[in-house]
Amino acid sequence: MAKQHKAVALISGGLDSLLAAKVILDQGVHVEGINFYTGFCVEGHTHAIRQKDKSKPKRNNALWVAEELGIKLHIVDVVEEYKDVLVNPKHGYGANMNPCLDCKGFMVKKALQWIKENDFDFIITGEVIGQRPMSQRKSTMPIIARESGADDLLLRPLCAKFLPETKPEKEGWVKREELLDISGRSRKPQMALANQFGFVDYAQPAGGCCFLTDKKYSDRLVDLWETRNDKNYELDDVMMLKVGRHLRPKPHFKMIIGREEGENKFMEGYRKQFVHLRASSCMGPLVLIDGELAAEDEALAAQITARFSQGRDENSVVVELTDKTGVAKLIAVKPLAENGILEEWRI
């Protein structure tokens, strides 16, 4: 019996990677999935954080895809290594802070390392020519293959017919004639294929596979870098960018204000690392201070905290301010007027 070849499929959780893996599985190749966790992935967090999302069934789409395909999934934590990709992308950023081309190259390189360690034969991705302006153009496809070092071990089943033959095709591990020729931004061919395979209920993230394609999220990241004058970050930092309303009333401090119970609860877990405020004479959100709150800023921070509390229309609200050592004090303030929250404070 001929040797069964083995491929690792990059699984983001979206439809394209699901289809790409399926096309290769159907050719009798042994496929396992690999999913890289950068810290910015859309999967997970928002569900864990926001109460209002809890009514929707929560699932990790990469796991869901693997289960649909009946393949194993290896999730790899690349949070540390990814920092360099994000901070110093050789090919720059896309529309927001998404370094897609470098990111793809990095992931394929990691997959190459993985296939060598695990004795697999080649790598597949769900890339489609012309799908994304930055990373999925015909001219960028060879860049990813070359810079990752994967070269002709990288097969894109959904658009393979537009690309030079890869080793799995040349060697007859897969049949080129059964690969596809999808291109462009239209999602119709993928949806038709999903239909043909009987996949329903698949995820279709609008912007891409990660938060870095989101304008608001990117603005917060740039603000973090600029105000700290340092692009290094911890996982906790990037997590906090997803939570709450962010206001920067002064250059040296930012306020993270819980928007609902789920966020407040999530932020509770972090409060000991931050100076934090909360109205004590009425209900109100938890507010974390990122940066340095000087003594002369305390009243303003308390007034803003009061503004977001249920006592916003009262003459006086008592706010509890707790420093990082856990010492708390009470400050009675008049809540800031609605128009006192300046537009330029919002990040």
Place this chain on the structure above:
Amino acid sequence: MSKHQLDARRLLCPMPVIRTQDKVKTLSPGDILEVTCTDPGVLSDIPAWSRINGHEYLGHTENHDEIVVTVKVGG
């Protein structure tokens, strides 16, 4: 067969899944792993991960905001 514990509290999904996966790699078939978590996402992710990768999900217990999920390592 032995019993092991893993602390994945305050980690958000998929981190608890990754820690579980990495810990399971060091265990033997039949071993039991109890993972303490705070992200309720694990209630869907760890059973799914177990099914996919051939491990047995034995259930969970909840105590205030802490969730303990139990996995039996597959062969």
